[in-house]
């Protein structure tokens with residue numbers, strides 16, 4: 001459930017008409033709902049109740065300061081994958097001991113900054129990284145709390161570009177090598193081994209891969225404890241899928257996911273961490289765009305929008321489906337038409353949908369891409385010198401621009417002319 005619903009014939013974000021925001025901000029823009037963000041965080045928090053736990057929002061899904069603060073105010077931790085995200089989390093007021101640092105290629109500068117600013121743990125992805133963290137921590141007179149990300153060799157059965165838990169993926173350490181690497185870690189001066197980390201992919205619509213992976217983690221926990229390691233925290237990753245269509249998808253509920261966690265690893269008495277991104281932000285955001293032209297092609301009709309692949313790349317990159325709905329509610333029983341829905345960028349990949357049945361639309365009409373809150377604004381670029389899309393946050397009957405649209409000068413002035421020109 002989200003808070004983008006038709007009311008009196010038009011789409012609302014909570015209690016604000018989307019068309020009013022479009023008039024104030026211009027299109028295209030991302031629009032988030034506070035109540036939906038809060039609700040999704042709460043679902044996870046409730047799902048893990050009864051176990052010591054922390055929900056660490058994977059902020060790469062949507063990392064605007066206002067979104068982070070909304071979640072941090074509820075007690076969320078943050079999962080970061082770069083020094084920039086670490087800085088963003090700190091700037092939003094998240095204390096270091098609620099920030100988890102994931103990612104396969106942490107640089108020395110990133111590791112140092114996190115150790116100096118405070119960190120809940122590093123999720124270590126390789127032996128060389130382990131050595132570097134130990135060296136930097138020791139040089140600062142600190143010990144770095146770490147988990148090691150194990151790769152359980154489980155097929156997440158999701159899109160190949162977002163599957164991370166198979167042995168051929170670049171992520172983590174093969175679970176078969178884990179005991180040796182833990183032994184190595186425990187012997188290092190700057191390292192405090194506290195737990196195990198696993199993350200098998202994104203947009204999982206089936207709980208079975210989690211079941212397989214978490215059973216392997218439970219078994220490994222017992223082995224490592226027998227080896228003398230004090231395994232007291234399990235980071236079980238993110239990846240729970242969301243419905244991208246209203247009609248036929250019913251991904252697992254966070255409550256079922258929580259029950260699965262209790263069933264598979266609950267008996268170990270570890271503190272549980274999870275890192276959901278998409279499920280918290282995905283259906284809490286829409287991309288609002290305006291029809292520029294309706295163009296008659298050979299045997300097809302094009303809906304040309306002012307939003308493009310640089311604003312929302314998921315269809316081009318992952319073949320992703322987004323429901324696209326008119327902001328003015330279609331009359332009941334109106335005859336739908338097939339449209340190819342495209343943006344203005346000079347790439348054939350700039351196609352959001354082919355043969356999409358929509359109520360008749362005209363130039364000037366507003367449409368909304370649903371489920372665009374995660375991996376939307378954060379993946380936007382300025383390709384074609386199209387300014388980064390603004391972001392807006394609604395709360396009840398209020399809304400605020402939480403990232404301004406840059407003007408052309410701002411964009412151009414980032415370039416510098418070398419002295420010989």
Ligand SMILES: *Cc1c(COP(=O)(O)O)cnc(C)c1O
Pocket residue numbers: 058060061079081102103199201202203237238239240275276277278279374
């Ligand atoms: C991307 C990522 C997540 C979040 O995945 P979602 O599918 O957005 O829930 C969590 N943990 C790690 C390590 C990730 O890379």
